[in-house]
Amino acid sequence: MSGHTLPCRGGQEWQPDASPADQAIAVKLCGSCGLKPECLSFALASNQTSGVWGGTRPQDRRRIRREAKGDAA
Structure with a gap:
């Protein structure tokens, strides 16, 4: 990850108990991150x-998992 400036280094918006408004800020900040695909894959x-x-909230990842399960069936 060296050479990348990560917008997710600190701040309440990245915390598990962040408010929906803070999560929206975090998602927006992810948009400019070069590691977004890798971050989402890890998550x-x-x-x-x-x-x-990776620019997703918990409910977004649940949807992605459900859709992936449906495609695998």
Whole structure:
């Protein structure tokens, strides 16, 4: 990850108990991050159920998992 400025280094908006408004800020900040795809892949592979990862909120990742399950069936 060296060479990248990560917008997610600190701040309440990244915390698992962040408010919906703070989560929206975090999601927006993810938009400019070059590691967004890797971050989302990690979150999905490690079943992260809280916080903002790869520009997604917990409910977004639940939807992605459901859709992926449906495609695999």
